Amino acid sequence: MKELLKKSDEVTRRNFMSRAASTFLGVGMMPAANELLSGKVYGAGAGASNLKQVPTAKNVIYLYMSGGMTHLDTFDPKPGAETQGPTKAIKTSADGVRIGEYLPRTAQQMHHACVINSLTSTQGAHEQGRYFMHTSYTLRGTIRHPAMGAWLLKFQDRLNETLPGNVVIGNASRHPGAGFFEAKFSPLMINNPEAGLQNSKRMKDVTEDQFHSRIDLAQKLDQKFQEKYSHKGVRAYKDMYDDAVGLMQSKDLAAFDLTQEPAELREAYGDDAFGQGCLLARRLVENNVRFVEVALGGWDTHQGNFVRVPERCDILDRGLATLLEDLHRRGMLDETMVVVATEFGRTPDINQNVGRDHYPKAFSAMLAGGGVKGGTIYGKTDKEGREVVENKMEVPDLNATIGYGLGLPLDHVLYSPSKRPFTVAHNGQPFAEIYA
Secondary structure (H helix, E strand, C coil), rough: HHHHHHCCHHHHHHHHEEEHHHHHHHHHHHHHHHHHCCCHHHHHCCCCCCCCCCCCCCEEEEEEEECCCCCCCCCCCCCCCCCCCCCCEEEECCCCCCEECCHHHCCHHHHHHEEEEEEEECCCCCCHHHHHHHEEEECCCCCCCHHHHHHHHHHHHCCCCCCCCCEECCCCCCCCCCCCCCCCCCEEECHHHHHCCCCCCCCCCCCHHHHHHHHHHHHHHHHHHHHHHCHHHHHHHHHHHHHHHHHHHCCHHHHHHHCCCHHHHHHHHCCCCCHHHHHHHHHHHCCCCCEEEEEECCCCCCCHHHHHHHHHHHHHHHHHHHHHHHHHHHCCCCCCEEEEEEECCCCCCCCCCCCCEECCEEEEEEEEEECCCCCCCCCCECCCCCCECCEEEHHHHHHHHHHHCCCCCCCCECCCCCCCCCCCCCCCCCCHHEEE
């Protein structure tokens, strides 16, 4: 046997040793055995950053521009360039920072924000790009990776015991959610922010005593099964019921009720799902919900870019600017990071349909609050917005930068059910200089 192993190739020897480890040492030793045999130390987070800091942000409001937001017409205008088209650049409240003319309200809040104009991605299709932006991993058919909100809860847990710690507002049916983590880290999906939390009240013809009696009966019926099959999935099912009942009885359920806000403030946010979603996000964060994502679609402007982008920007502008001002006025912006992100940019070249096509090579994002150095621009593209020429930031780097602000352990390895190692931002490196 010894001579046979010596003649075998490396992969065969490694497979044999892995199977031996599984047999004699138990399945729990498999990842460690593979790491030692391959020479790769995944336990140290190979390739991941070991930078640590005291968190400057407690919560995140993540505004996701689904469809691929054009960078040239929003945060990275190129005045005088042929690629710019009719969009003009305007001054902002931050010296030297200019953005597209379709965001005039946001321009007055730029002293709170850092514009990142050096993002680049390897994914040029919508589904793959969205998945990559949310998880730092490429889309695969064999595994589902956790999004940032799930990582935050996994490492730091909820701050409010009755409200969900992770919420997604808007049409996000393909959101990766908690990936391979437990179900309790999954986001609560809310399609209509103005409808409150659906199915959260007891039926009118059921008294409180009857309700509790039914819950107690269900628990008694499930008890033996739960004791016999004490698996993660079974426990997650029970936890879901416990959390739902706790939420139904909590006074914090009022956080979902937008009618408690003044009419003029609701109007300022915008009479649309995104604007009201931003207001709901502020209310949830105010009640210690850790991570809230609000989606705004419609950025896939292959046609009529200079008609559709102003429409999208007006919605974004109202919601984003009012959110920043509202958070600042309430003293919440220092501990709440607001992120504006998208899956990729749009081509500098304007196509025959007066549109811009997919362009992952260079695009923009924005960070504000949560310790971010306001009134700044990070990174740079060339004079036509085609190439990143300064401080290139890949998608995992952006997620690592967000995680750094939250104080997440970027090099801490967690294992999927198939015993593969993963870190919060894959091999992303945080750009710590973005923070004050």
